[in-house]
Amino acid sequence: MSASEQGPKIKYGESAPKPDKAQLQFMKLIEEQNLDRVQKLKRIRRNNLLTAGALGVSVLAIYGYSIFSVQQEKFLDDFEEPKKMAQPSARVLQSGMRLPPMPTIRELVKLYRLQARKQLSQNFLMDERLTDKIVKSAGRIDPKDLVLEVGPGPGGITRSILRRHPQRLLLVEKDPRFGETLQLLKECASPLNIQFDIHYDDILRFNMEQHIPDTSQRIHLIGNLPFAISTRLLINWLDDLAARRGAFRRIDTCMTLTFQQEVAERICAPVGGEQRCRLSVMSQVWTEPVMKFTIPGKAFVPKPQVDVGVVKLIPLKRPKTQLPFHLVERVVRHIFSMRQKYCRRGYGTLLPPEDREEVAQKLFERAEVQDTLRPFELTVEQCLRLAEVYSEHLVTRPDVAAYDYRAPKNAEVL
Numbered sequence: 001m002s003a004s005e006q007g008p009k010i011k012y013g014e015s016a017p018k019p020d021k022a023q024l025q026f027m028k029l030i031e032e033q034n035l036d037r038v039q040k041l042k043r044i045r046r047n048n049l050l051t052a053g054a055l056g057v058s059v060l061a062i063y064g065y066s067i068f069s070v071q072q073e074k075f076l077d078d079f080e081e082p083k084k085m086a087q088p089s090a091r092v093l094q095s096g097m098r099l100p101p102m103p104t105i106r107e108l109v110k111l112y113r114l115q116a117r118k119q120l121s122q123n124f125l126m127d128e129r130l131t132d133k134i135v136k137s138a139g140r141i142d143p144k145d146l147v148l149e150v151g152p153g154p155g156g157i158t159r160s161i162l163r164r165h166p167q168r169l170l171l172v173e174k175d176p177r178f179g180e181t182l183q184l185l186k187e188c189a190s191p192l193n194i195q196f197d198i199h200y201d202d203i204l205r206f207n208m209e210q211h212i213p214d215t216s217q218r219i220h221l222i223g224n225l226p227f228a229i230s231t232r233l234l235i236n237w238l239d240d241l242a243a244r245r246g247a248f249r250r251i252d253t254c255m256t257l258t259f260q261q262e263v264a265e266r267i268c269a270p271v272g273g274e275q276r277c278r279l280s281v282m283s284q285v286w287t288e289p290v291m292k293f294t295i296p297g298k299a300f301v302p303k304p305q306v307d308v309g310v311v312k313l314i315p316l317k318r319p320k321t322q323l324p325f326h327l328v329e330r331v332v333r334h335i336f337s338m339r340q341k342y343c344r345r346g347y348g349t350l351l352p353p354e355d356r357e358e359v360a361q362k363l364f365e366r367a368e369v370q371d372t373l374r375p376f377e378l379t380v381e382q383c384l385r386l387a388e389v390y391s392e393h394l395v396t397r398p399d400v401a402a403y404d405y406r407a408p409k410n411a412e413v414l
């Protein structure tokens with residue numbers, strides 16, 4: 001601005017006229033208003049600062065809490081696994097180790113032209129949900145456990161077992177044609193760090209103690225059994241269980257096995273049940289058999305004539321008898337040899353004919369069992385008491401142990 005544009009300078013001390021009263025009041029009013037405005041601005045500034053502070057603290061709190069919670073989650077994971085995470089499959093997924101994508105069992109069967117062999121009771125399960133369900137029926141499989149699978153065939157159940165991540169998996173398969181598919185599975189499973197052994201052998205001759213010398217691992221016996229051998233295999237294993245040998249050196253070895261539906265029902269049949277038979281009593285002396293579920297025949301390829309029952313047999317911690325397996329088996333077999341007659345008829349065939357009636361009566365009395373019950377009406381305990389008194393009788397009459405009422409020289413009409 002030039003000097004000409006500026007107004008004249010006022011020298012207040014000299015020439016300025018003194019403000020009158022009204023002007024002074026006006027100035028005072030303006031001054032008060034200015035003071036008010038300054039106070040207001042100060043208040044607004046203070047409030048802004050407070051709000052900014054509060055926001056800052058909140059942001060820091062949220063940030064801090066997020067970091068803390070993430071750490072807390074990690075800690076909880078180690079300490080108490082949530083139910084879902086306790087599943088070994090979840091563990092495998094968490095660690096990033098899982099089976100790589102593979103051809104389906106159906107594709108493998110086609111690819112390797114694996115025609116089912118009737119003489120080996122081969123019926124394949126292709127549905128992963130069913131194979132998973134069978135393995136789930138075995139209960140919890142810990143990362144230190146060993147699973148022995150009987151007759152893996154092309155490997156459907158084997159895959160479901162691998163997803164449960166045991167420490168060791170042992171396969172026993174009689175048919176070497178499955179070599180390629182099982183080897184493929186073994187290679188795919190190598191990142192899982194599971195000890196994976198395949199034996200091409202007959203399970204009925206398989207030496208458990210030789211292949212599983214260490215008893216520190218819990219064993220799960222799992223298998224979609226060949227029908228042709230299922231009952232024989234179960235009887236063999238019950239024998240091993242009674243003697244605490246083979247896979248049963250540990251009392252917690254459970255069996256999760258498939259049977260023809262009717263056989264499965266017999267194994268689990270209660271006293272008085274229509275299906276009650278020798279197999280029910282023998283299974284229930286040393287184990288608690290649990291019927292898990294039924295697989296319709298149409299789920300198998302090729303389709304068998306019958307449906308299939310999945311049974312889990314849990315060894316009893318305290319077996320109901322200390323008698324040897326073969327003695328119990330002999331007595332129970334004789335009792336059930338005449339299923340619809342009074343139980344004294346079948347039991348009597350254990351004894352030579354000369355004094356049969358008399359001795360049998362005494363033994364029934366000593367066992368406190370009513371001899372007019374039908375075999376299927378006898379409890380396991382009653383069968384065992386009849387076995388015990390028979391065993392005591394052998395002490396005084398050892399010759400009776402060798403008596404066989406079917407032998408030609410003893411042939412008779414009962």
Ligand SMILES: C[S@@+](CC[C@H](N)C(=O)[O-])C[C@H]1O[C@@H](n2cnc3c(N)ncnc32)[C@H](O)[C@@H]1O
Binds near residue numbers: 121155225
């Ligand atoms: C019913 S198939 C089950 C196949 C396969 N686990 C599945 O579920 O699709 C029975 C399997 O047991 C095998 N097998 C038959 N007799 C056997 C035996 N004595 N010892 C071992 N495996 C046997 C058969 O070769 C067949 O692979």
